[in-house]
Amino acid sequence: MLLRTARSLTANPCDAEDLLQTALTKTYVAWERIEDHRALDGYVRRALVNTRTSQWRKRKVDEFACDELPEPAAPPAGDPAEQQALHDAMWRAIAKLPARQRAMVVLRYYEDLSEAQTAEVLGVSVGTVKSAVSRALGKLREDPELGPVR
Numbered sequence: 001m002l003l004r005t006a007r008s009l010t011a012n013p014c015d016a017e018d019l020l021q022t023a024l025t026k027t028y029v030a031w032e033r034i035e036d037h038r039a040l041d042g043y044v045r046r047a048l049v050n051t052r053t054s055q056w057r058k059r060k061v062d063e064f065a066c067d068e069l070p071e072p073a074a075p076p077a078g079d080p081a082e083q084q085a086l087h088d089a090m091w092r093a094i095a096k097l098p099a100r101q102r103a104m105v106v107l108r109y110y111e112d113l114s115e116a117q118t119a120e121v122l123g124v125s126v127g128t129v130k131s132a133v134s135r136a137l138g139k140l141r142e143d144p145e146l147g148p149v150r
Helices: 001-007 012-027 037-058 080-096 099-111 115-122 126-142 144-149
Strands: none
Touching: 001 012, 001 037, 001 099, 012 037, 080 126, 080 144, 099 115, 099 126, 115 126, 126 144
16 A cells, blocks of 8 residues: 555656655654554655655756667557546546545545545544545546546
């Protein structure tokens, strides 16, 4: 789950693994200062975001023009353009949701948290999560931009 979060913050899987390892190392070093060990998940997520932000600020451009193009990677299954268009349309539709519903949908379906875990993270009841996610999914189903997917 944490690797998935790291992957969403970086451009490639190797960077995501390095980012997660760095965040876990920072968590280990700060172990004595963490008062509530039940909140480690949130602590590590915040460490991921903060570490990625620091890396982004310190980034350097290491791409150079060359005479030869590298070997192309094997294309993924399906049309990548269609997959990217669907991905972009889904995120635009999610971005249209109210902030609370958007947070619940992302935690439930992108972070793969249970309803109880989502409720705990957001400080609401499980029933609130269920009803808000249901309404959000209804709005996503009605979104005209996602019509061709159905």
